[in-house]
Amino acid sequence: xxxxxxxPKYLFRKEGQNVTLSCEQNLNHDAMYWYRxxxxxxxxxxxxxxxxxxxxxxxxxxxxxVSREKKESFPLTVTSAQKNxxxxxxxxxxxxxxxxxxxxxxxxxxVV
Amino acid sequence: xxxxxxxxxxxxxQEGDNSIINCAYSNSASDYFIWYKQESGKGPQFxxxxxxxxxxxxxxxxxxxxxxxxxxxxxxxxxxxxxxSAVYFCAEMFGNQFYFGxxxxxxxxx
Numbered sequence: 337x338x339x340x341x342x343x344p345k346y347l348f349r350k351e352g353q354n355v356t357l358s359c360e361q362n363l364n365h366d367a368m369y370w371y372r373x374x375x376x377x378x379x380x381x382x383x384x385x386x387x388x389x390x391x392x393x394x395x396x397x398x399x400x401x402v403s404r405e406k407k408e409s410f411p412l413t414v415t416s417a418q419k420n421x422x423x424x425x426x427x428x429x430x431x432x433x434x435x436x437x438x439x440x441x442x443x444x445x446x447v448v
Numbered sequence: 449x450x451x452x453x454x455x456x457x458x459x460x461x462q463e464g465d466n467s468i469i470n471c472a473y474s475n476s477a478s479d480y481f482i483w484y485k486q487e488s489g490k491g492p493q494f495x496x497x498x499x500x501x502x503x504x505x506x507x508x509x510x511x512x513x514x515x516x517x518x519x520x521x522x523x524x525x526x527x528x529x530x531x532x533s534a535v536y537f538c539a540e541m542f543g544n545q546f547y548f549g550x551x552x553x554x555x556x557x558x
Contacts, residue, residue, distance in 0.1 A: 342491075371548075376456045378537065378548035426491055436482040436539065437546065439491035 338363045342427050342440035348448050349414065349421060357412045357443045359427035365438070366431055368410040372396060373424040373442075382425075385410055414445060422447050456535070457552045467525040469552045471538035476519060478540035478547075483512060483523045486535045486551070495523070495536075530556045 340361045349355045359368065367386045371379040381394030385404040399418025404410055414421045424444050428437035461467045473481065479500040484492035498505045498512045498521075505512050511524040521538050537551035 340491075376550060378550045381545070435497055436480075436484075436494055436541075437492075439484075439493070441491045442489070444489070 340427055340429055340438055340440035342425075342443050344443060345441065347443055347445045349445060350448060352416045354413055354415050355445065357414070357425055357427075357445070359410045359412065359440060360408055361410075361427075361429045361438070361440075362408060363429055363431065363438060364407070365429035365434070366407070367429060368404070369428045369430075369437065370394075370400070370402065370410070370412045371426045371428065373426055379426065382412065421445055456550060458555065459552055460555045460557055461528050463530060463556055463558050464527055467523075467528045467532070467554060467556075469523045469525075469536050469554065471521040471523075471549050471552075473519050473521055473538065473540040473549070474547065475540060475542045476516070478542040480541035481512070481514060481521055482539045482541075482546075483510075483521075484537055484539060485532075486537065488534075492537070525554075528554075528556050530558055532556050 343358045369384040370382040373379050380396050382400050383394055383402040385391035388407050391402050391404050401413045424442050426442050427440040430437050482497045483495040485495050486492040496507045496510050496512050498514050503514050509526045513522045533556045535551040535553050537549045539546045539548045
């Protein structure tokens with residue numbers, strides 16, 4: 337089955353640590369996105385990539401970094417510079433002609 | 449109804465009744481709209497979409513209405529079932545990017 341796989345489902349981060357969230361898709365979609373979801377707020381765009389080896393900052397990129405070395409993979413690193421990282425993180429992909437985003441199942445990150 | 453903000457609207461309906469969820473979108477130039485369903489702890493799932501050249505689109509048990517005059521989108525769910533309990537939010541596409549509403553939490557009472 338084609339889809340987007342996010343891992344891990346739950347992640348705990350200590351203060352000062354960097355952590356990396358995985359996002360893999362086998363849909364052959366060109367564009368991939370990372371969103372952050374907080375209670376009572378709409379999805380906010382962190383980073384997006386429309387082609388391999390290229391990515392753009394979204395509305396809340398500070399404290400995050402990404403890479404796009406392969407079409408299938410778009411990992412997100414939450415760095416120690418992100419002061420309030422506790423949130424639900426969603427990865428999505430889209431291709432021309434598809435109906436909106438296909439979303440992964442999300443990673444819940446908690447600072448301990 | 450739904451709007452960008454800090455409060456998540458809630459809607460409770462009896463099983464079998466119809467549900468109407470509303471969304472006020474922000475950009476009059478948005479040309480494509482989607483309704484998503486998100487169950488607790490899961491990623492959003494596509495429900496139905498509509499383009500700006502339409503004012504109504506029907507799917508299986510769901511209907512989306514678009515009123516461009518007042519920038520309003522609604523999702524109607526017929527014969528609501530317990531499995532419909534979730535957060536529903538709309539997305540508008542403007543300039544090749546989607547913008548998302550905060551969502552409405554739907555609870556179906558058996």
